[in-house]
Amino acid sequence: xxxxxNDPSTVVAQSLRGLALAxxxxxxxxxDPAVVVRADAPVADSVAVISGGGxxxxxxxxxxxxxxxxxAAVPGAVFTSPTPDAVQAAxxxxxxxxxxxxxxxxxxxxxxxxETAAELAAADGKDVRSVVIDDDVAVADSTxxxxxxxxxxxxxxxxxxxxxxxxxxxxxxxxxxxRKVIGQVRSIGVALTSPTVPHAGQPSFDLGDGEVEFGIGxxxxxxxxxxxxxxxxxxxxxxxxxVVEDLPYAEGDEVLLFTNSMGxxxxxxxxxxxxxxxxxxxxxxxxxxxxxxGPYVTSLEMQGMSVTLLRLDEELTELWxxxxxxxxxxxxx
Amino acid sequence: xxxxxNDPSTVVAQSLRGLALAxxxxxxxxxDPAVVVRADAPVADSVAVISGGGxxxxxxxxxxxxxxxxxAAVPGAVFTSPTPDAVQAAxxxxxxxxxxxxxxxxxxxxxxxxETAAELAAADGKDVRSVVIDDDVAVADSTxxxxxxxxxxxxxxxxxxxxxxxxxxxxxxxxxxxRKVIGQVRSIGVALTSPTVPHAGQPSFDLGDGEVEFGIGxxxxxxxxxxxxxxxxxxxxxxxxxVVEDLPYAEGDEVLLFTNSMGxxxxxxxxxxxxxxxxxxxxxxxxxxxxxxGPYVTSLEMQGMSVTLLRLDEELTELWxxxxxxxxxxxxx
Numbered sequence: 326x327x328x329x330x331n332d333p334s335t336v337v338a339q340s341l342r343g344l345a346l347a348x349x350x351x352x353x354x355x356x357d358p359a360v361v362v363r364a365d366a367p368v369a370d371s372v373a374v375i376s377g378g379g380x381x382x383x384x385x386x387x388x389x390x391x392x393x394x395x396x397a398a399v400p401g402a403v404f405t406s407p408t409p410d411a412v413q414a415a416x417x418x419x420x421x422x423x424x425x426x427x428x429x430x431x432x433x434x435x436x437x438x439x440e441t442a443a444e445l446a447a448a449d450g451k452d453v454r455s456v457v458i459d460d461d462v463a464v465a466d467s468t469x470x471x472x473x474x475x476x477x478x479x480x481x482x483x484x485x486x487x488x489x490x491x492x493x494x495x496x497x498x499x500x501x502x503x504r505k506v507i508g509q510v511r512s513i514g515v516a517l518t519s520p521t522v523p524h525a526g527q528p529s530f531d532l533g534d535g536e537v538e539f540g541i542g543x544x545x546x547x548x549x550x551x552x553x554x555x556x557x558x559x560x561x562x563x564x565x566x567x568v569v570e571d572l573p574y575a576e577g578d579e580v581l582l583f584t585n586s587m588g589x590x591x592x593x594x595x596x597x598x599x600x601x602x603x604x605x606x607x608x609x610x611x612x613x614x615x616x617x618x619g620p621y622v623t624s625l626e627m628q629g630m631s632v633t634l635l636r637l638d639e640e641l642t643e644l645w646x647x648x649x650x651x652x653x654x655x656x657x658x
Numbered sequence: 659x660x661x662x663x664n665d666p667s668t669v670v671a672q673s674l675r676g677l678a679l680a681x682x683x684x685x686x687x688x689x690d691p692a693v694v695v696r697a698d699a700p701v702a703d704s705v706a707v708i709s710g711g712g713x714x715x716x717x718x719x720x721x722x723x724x725x726x727x728x729x730a731a732v733p734g735a736v737f738t739s740p741t742p743d744a745v746q747a748a749x750x751x752x753x754x755x756x757x758x759x760x761x762x763x764x765x766x767x768x769x770x771x772x773e774t775a776a777e778l779a780a781a782d783g784k785d786v787r788s789v790v791i792d793d794d795v796a797v798a799d800s801t802x803x804x805x806x807x808x809x810x811x812x813x814x815x816x817x818x819x820x821x822x823x824x825x826x827x828x829x830x831x832x833x834x835x836x837r838k839v840i841g842q843v844r845s846i847g848v849a850l851t852s853p854t855v856p857h858a859g860q861p862s863f864d865l866g867d868g869e870v871e872f873g874i875g876x877x878x879x880x881x882x883x884x885x886x887x888x889x890x891x892x893x894x895x896x897x898x899x900x901v902v903e904d905l906p907y908a909e910g911d912e913v914l915l916f917t918n919s920m921g922x923x924x925x926x927x928x929x930x931x932x933x934x935x936x937x938x939x940x941x942x943x944x945x946x947x948x949x950x951x952g953p954y955v956t957s958l959e960m961q962g963m964s965v966t967l968l969r970l971d972e973e974l975t976e977l978w979x980x981x982x983x984x985x986x987x988x989x990x991x
Contacts, residue, residue, distance in 0.1 A: 327850040327870065329927040329963060331889045339890075340926050343933025347917075347951045383925035403926070517660040537660065556664045557672075584680075589922045591958045592716035593673050593736070594662040600676030618680045620953075625924045626961060630662060655988050 326526045333523035337380045337402055344387055348652045351391040355418065358411030361387040361398040366419045368396065372490040372499045373419035376428040376483055377412060378435050379404040381522070381625045382543055385479065388653030394487035395651070396425075403522055403625075404544045406434030412442030416453060424452030424496040426503060428482055430475025431459035452496055456503040458482055460512045460633065462571040463540030463548050474542055477585045477622050477633035478510035481645075484654065488647035502644075506635065511574075513567045514548070514631030515560060516541035518589060520624045539563065543587070543624045557594075561601040564632045569609065574634055576610030581617065581645060583633035588623035590630050595619070598630055615645055621653065659859045666856035670713045670735055677720055681985045684724040688751065691744030694720040694731040699752045701729065705823040705832045706752035709761040709816055710745060711768050712737040714855070714958045715876055718812065721986030727820035728984070729758075736855055736958075737877045739767030745775030749786060757785030757829035759836060761815055763808030764792035785829055789836040791815055793845045793966065795904040796873030796881050807875055810918045810955050810966035811843035814978070817987065821980035835977075839968065844907075846900045847881070847964030848893060849874035851922060853957045872896065876920070876957045890927075894934040897965045902942065907967055909943030914950065914978060916966035921956035923963050928952070931963055948978055954986065 330336050338356055345354040345361075352361050367373070376386045377399025386398035397415035401407035416425055425446070429439040439455055446453040459470075460478030467474055485506055489499050516538040519528035529545035532538060537560070540548025555563075574580060584599040586592070599618045606613055614637050622631070635641070648657025663669050671689055678687040678694075685694050700706070709719045710732025719731035730748035734740035749758055758779070762772045772788055779786040792803075793811030800807055818839055822832050849871040852861035862878035865871060870893070873881025888896075907913060917932040919925070932951045939946055947970050955964070968974070981990025 327867070327887050327961070329850070329890045329893060329923060329931050331891055331930075336926065336930065339933055340930040343917075343929035343931065343936070343951070345933075346936045346946075347929060347932055347949045381924070381926055383929075388925070517662070534660070554660050557662045558664055560662060584676075588924050589959050590662060591714070591921050591956060592721070593669065593714055593958065596676035596680060596716070597664075597669060597673040598662050598676065599680055600672055600678075603676070603679045613679075616680045618676070623924060625926065626922050628660070628959060650989075656983075 326521050328523060330523055336523050337400060341400065351650065351652060355414065358408060358414050359400050360411055360415045360418060361390050361400065362415065362418045363390055363396050366396055367421050369421065370423055370493065372423045372494065372496050373397065373425040374428065374483065374487050374490050375415050375419060375425055377407045378430050379406060382623055384653035385622045389483050389651045391651035393491050393647060393649035394484055394654065406432065406438050409438045409441035409445065412439055413445050416442065416446045416451060420451050426486060426496065426499050427453060427455035428479065428486065429455050429457045430479055431457045431472055432469045432474065433471060454496060454500045456500065456507060458507050460510045462511050462567055463513050467542055468546040469544065476514060476543055477512040477583055477631045478635065480621050481510055481581060481583060481633065481635050482506045484649060485641060485644045488644040491647065509636040510633060511568045511571050512631055512633040513564050514541050514587065514629060515539050515564060516587060516627055516629035518628040520545050520627040541629060543622060545624055545627060557598055558601055561598050562605055565602055565605050568632055568634050574611055574636060579612045579614040579637045581615040581635040581637055582606065582613045583617040585622055585631045585633065586620035587627045587629035587631065588620055589626045589628035595630060602632060614642065659854050661856060663856055669856050670733060674733065684983065684985060688747065691741060691747050692733050693744055693748045693751060694723050694733065695748065695751045696723055696729050699729055700754050702754065703756055703826065705756045705827065705829050706730065706758040707761065707816065707820045707823050708748050708752060708758055710740045711763050712739060715956050717986035718955045722816050722984045724984035726824050726980060726982035727817055727987065739765065739771050742771045742774035742778065745772055746778050749775065749779045749784060753784050759819060759829065759832050760786060760788035761812065761819065762788050762790045763812055764790045764805055765802045765807065766804060787829060787833045789833065789840060791840050793843045795844050795900055796846050800875055801879040802877065809847060809876055810845040810916055810964045813954050814843055814914060814916060814966065814968050815839045817982060818974060818977045821977040824980065842969040843966060844901045844904050845964055845966040846897050847874045847920060847962060848872050848897060849920060849960055849962035851961040853878050853960040874962060876955060878957055878960060890931055891934055894931050895938055898935055898938050901965055901967050907944055907969060912945045912947040912970045914948040914968040914970055915939065915946045916950040918955055918964045918966065919953035920960045920962035920964065921953055922959045922961035928963060935965060947975060
């Protein structure tokens with residue numbers, strides 16, 4: 326294993342230190358427990374939108390902390406759920422009378438620890454709700470989950486609920502909006518190589534020269550099937566078909582298409598895949614109204630990609646377009 | 659070789675198609691020859707700032723086309739200089755009476771082809787100047803260059819000259835500014851793994867499990883020396899020392915610190931390295947006034963990083979802070 330680290334046990338803390346130095350205008354980092362908090366938190370009268378999960382998926386979630394998106398992010402150890410006390414610290418640092426929405430990716434540890442934190446916060450008199458995102462159509466259950474996993478759709482959910490909080494929506498409204506997004510977003514991914522977790526020191530799985538893992542999870546956990554590597558046209562069609570047929574998305578739908586790199590896949594390939602996805606959606610009569618292309622939900626250095634579709638309406642489009650200023654996503658004022 | 663492509667011969671054209679679909683609000687793509695042009699080009703009364711080079715370094719350069727940065731980018735084949743007719747097409751699409759500045763990374767093919775294009779443009783009556791950036795302190799000459807290579811500093815040069823063009827500076831002023839930036843910017847990189855060029859089909863070089871290539875080029879060409887892998891603290895000190903001692907940057911200087919991923923190195927590691935670099939600069943009495951952290955000048959999926967320092971003054975800081983709206987860099991309005 327070659328990595329730019331000092332020691333596996335200090336990777337997350339030292340990385341967060343660099344994040345805070347790089348983006349001091351947007352966020353601050355608290356250690357012990359580790360929490361990334363908006364520089365201007367708590368934001369008076371605004372619902373706090375908080376997410377988190379294991380590290381190693383950057384820029385998720387710390388890269389999305391800032392005006393118009395997350396109020397706090399709670400990073401666990403690499404590929405490990407954050408502890409309840411860390412989630413509780415994030416709530417304490419951000420949440421006022423308007424309450425907080427916790428966005429939880431559907432992994433057993435995350436669900437349990439965020440639930441515990443929500444109960445602790447409720448005991449402190451805070452109005453804290455949580456929603457669980459499970460957009461990955463690849464498998465019904467997996468190594469780390471009961472039910473589907475939460476993957477790329479998380480970014481879209483954080484952006485849209487963050488925009489709603491920013492414009493002053495109530496906790497009831499933000500929660501309802503989150504459930505609407507979760508109902509309309511679906512994803513699937515593929516891996517060409519394995520990530521290497523620092524404290525493991527070796528690749529999480531073996532994948533032959535001529536094969537890819539279709540329906541991979543973001544921790545390198547198994548997907549639907551291991552298939553022979555194929556040209557991009559065929560691979561992207563396979564990804565899109567799985568997503569489109571699941572909801573299903575239908576002719577006449579307008580969607581946001583999110584073409585995501587798992588980390589190690591270069592932009593040269595990712596834009597190529599994005600172009601294919603746009604063509605295939607057009608052939609199905611589905612209109613791509615908004616796009617996001619880049620490495621936003623990664624699995625360390627894993628090569629691969631995922632495709633996420635979100636069915637749009639006027640409200641979701643307006644919230645997607647609303648200004649955002651974070652380390653990883655930034656537009657408008 | 660596993661890549662998300664259809665065929666090595668169509669990678670760049672198909673990737674550009676995806677880029678255009680993803681960012682139609684910012685840019686358009688012309689094919690045969692391939693050129694990425696600002697959607698609103700030509701911009702009346704503004705100097706056109708144009709750059710380009712081999713593909714495989716994305717988001718450089720196409721990801722920097724848009725208001726406040728480049729007017730056009732000219733992508734060659736992977737790791738291959740663009741042809742003079744492509745550069746000429748970029749000039750034709752963007753350049754009016756105010757003229758154009760060509761930003762050329764110091765590689766023999768690039769210098770030759772951009773020079774030829776500038777001569778052709780001059781014959782057409784266009785005022786076209788070019789500057790050559792050679793910020794890589796690693797080696798005096800290399801496989802692809804006479805003199806030092808152009809690497810990470812290119813991004814800073816494109817941003818700052820693009821901002822000057824946007825505010826209406828004359829070609830004389832933009833050219834002088836470019837030479838000032840080139841005089842104050844220095845970089846060096848390190849590779850942990852090799853990239854694989856699609857049409858080669860195998861890694862560009864072999865690097866043992868326990869070694870790294872210090873002073874790597876962005877085409878995977880050899881650097882200063884092959885050294886044993888070492889902890890991040892030592893590696894970042896080695897990178898920074900080479901850069902700081904070259905100009906040299908001195909106690910009391912204010913700088914922009916650009917911590918760049920070569921593509922395959924995850925943000926978790928990159929922010930960790932950035933934090934170390936900030937600490938080491940502080941220990942030398944050098945003040946980090948602005949930062950850029952991310953994968954901006956890459957070498958396909960190569961794991962590794964580079965460090966770039968730019969000495970700042972009020973003018974450069976103001977131009978760096980000026981609004982920019984491109985696929986890869988975006989802030990302000």
